[in-house]
Amino acid sequence: MRFSAIALLIAFSLTSCEKQNSPMQQEEAVQQALDPELPATPFSYSTQAFPEEWLTDPALQLFGNIGSEIEVTDAGATLGRVLFYDPSMSADGTVSCSSCHVQANAFSDSEAKSVGVSGVPTVRNAMGLFNFRYQRRFFWDMRTVGLAQQVLEPIAHPDEMALSIEEMPERLLEQPYYAPLFEAAFGSEEINSDRVASALAQFLMCMRSYSSRYDAGRSNGFANFSESERMGKDLFFNGETRCNQCHSGLNLFSTQPFVNGLEMDYAAAGDGGIGSISDDPYDDGRFKTVSLRNIGLTAPYMHDGRFATLHDVVDFYADGIQHHPYLDERLSVNGFGVPGQEPYQLSLSAEERSALVDFLNTFNDTLMTSSEWLSNPF
Numbered sequence: 396m397r398f399s400a401i402a403l404l405i406a407f408s409l410t411s412c413e414k415q416n417s418p419m420q421q422e423e424a425v426q427q428a429l430d431p432e433l434p435a436t437p438f439s440y441s442t443q444a445f446p447e448e449w450l451t452d453p454a455l456q457l458f459g460n461i462g463s464e465i466e467v468t469d470a471g472a473t474l475g476r477v478l479f480y481d482p483s484m485s486a487d488g489t490v491s492c493s494s495c496h497v498q499a500n501a502f503s504d505s506e507a508k509s510v511g512v513s514g515v516p517t518v519r520n521a522m523g524l525f526n527f528r529y530q531r532r533f534f535w536d537m538r539t540v541g542l543a544q545q546v547l548e549p550i551a552h553p554d555e556m557a558l559s560i561e562e563m564p565e566r567l568l569e570q571p572y573y574a575p576l577f578e579a580a581f582g583s584e585e586i587n588s589d590r591v592a593s594a595l596a597q598f599l600m601c602m603r604s605y606s607s608r609y610d611a612g613r614s615n616g617f618a619n620f621s622e623s624e625r626m627g628k629d630l631f632f633n634g635e636t637r638c639n640q641c642h643s644g645l646n647l648f649s650t651q652p653f654v655n656g657l658e659m660d661y662a663a664a665g666d667g668g669i670g671s672i673s674d675d676p677y678d679d680g681r682f683k684t685v686s687l688r689n690i691g692l693t694a695p696y697m698h699d700g701r702f703a704t705l706h707d708v709v710d711f712y713a714d715g716i717q718h719h720p721y722l723d724e725r726l727s728v729n730g731f732g733v734p735g736q737e738p739y740q741l742s743l744s745a746e747e748r749s750a751l752v753d754f755l756n757t758f759n760d761t762l763m764t765s766s767e768w769l770s771n772p773f
């Protein structure tokens with residue numbers, strides 16, 4: 396994206412210097428800089444699927460295949476890929492989804508707060524994007540239901556892409572490559588916000604992550620693990636740290652939000668999460684329990700990106716959890732039954748903390764982060 400934005404700027408400045416260029420020539424220069432490079436035969440997005448083990452996993456079935464009503468076609472996801480990486484989707488032509496959701500970082504932002512069109516940083520950290528088949532509610536405060544609803548919000552958001560949804564079809568029409576892409580995806584050239592939302596949602600559905608060293612280890616008795624990674628695995632699952640009681644199952648997540656004790660009073664600290672919407676003290680500091688897949692690639696951490704490294708995260712869980720009236724019971728000394736008790740204190744040695752970090756890094760999926768079919772076509 397950076398490259399194509401720069402190419403666009405260069406194209407603009409070159410053409411505006413050479414006064415004898417006709418508007419037609421100028422337009423050509425811009426288009427040339429921006430044409431997406433797509434394979435002659437589309438990638439086969441529609442045939443990609445989660446492994447059988449995921450599709451039959453009882454816990455994941457319980458959560459439901461809640462995003463699975465989104466039907467992916469090859470042409471639909473191809474259009475979604477172009478839209479995801481296209482800066483012409485923003486008010487000033489400089490910001491795309493991929494400005495804040497970077498493939499190498501599992502589609503998260505390596506900055507704590509992202510900067511879009513307005514230059515005003517976002518309120519929260521841009522988390523990684525993947526495994527939407529198992530998610531229904533989006534954003535750290537889970538305010539938006541449904542992926543096709545979600546994907547239009549950043550386009551219109553004044554600090555993200557700041558393009559009004561009403562203006563969007565006209566804007567996209569300016570790019571000659573869209574007419575054939577919409578035709579292929581939806582049977583006619585018409586551009587409207589429902590189609591844009593559908594195509595983006597289809598592309599996001601193809602961001603699947605299930606192949607990491609951890610997954611390889613699960614099928615070979617963790618023979619591929621170092622001693623430290625094995626120690627970290629035992630700590631993660633041993634029932635004392637309780638990590639896996641919230642970041643659970645194959646997707647290492649929960650559909651439920653929790654208070655993990657970052658603040659004594661989140662609202663006073665500036666962001667109450669779900670509590671900021673419901674105004675109920677019970678929800679103060681309740682945030683989405685994101686998946687730990689790819690966690691080594693998505694620094695910084697937590698809803699506000701407050702922790703720069705996984706070491707900082709582990710130190711926080713070991714001895715930095717704050718008193719909070721609704722601190723989750725899994726993180727309190729009393730355990731189940733009564734939330735809001737004294738935060739637990741894990742007496743983890745330096746070696747154990749490093750081991751936990753080493754284990755968390757085995758969740759990284761370099762297949763997803765290097766797949767060409769998810770990469771920038773510009």
Ligand code: HEC
Binds near residue numbers: 494
């Ligand atoms: C300027 C940066 C920026 C841009 C541009 C941007 N996002 Fe985001 N995105 C964020 C931030 C920050 C969050 C978290 C916001 C929150 O939770 O309140 C987020 C959250 C999301 C989520 C929720 C994920 C989850 O697990 O709940 C999805 C999905 C998403 N973005 C998709 C997109 C798409 C699609 C586009 C392009 C149409 C896009 N984003 C453009 C910064 C950005």
Ligand code: HEC
Binds near residue numbers: 657708712751
């Ligand atoms: C009570 C449930 C719960 C338990 C137990 C728990 N977590 Fe979390 N975890 C959460 C929630 C909720 C968040 C998001 C909090 C926020 O951003 O405000 C989170 C965030 C994280 C993040 C940052 C994710 C990101 O993308 O920024 C990491 C890493 C993490 N937890 C690791 C662990 C580890 C390691 C353990 C065990 C020592 C653990 N968690 C135990 C609920 C839990």
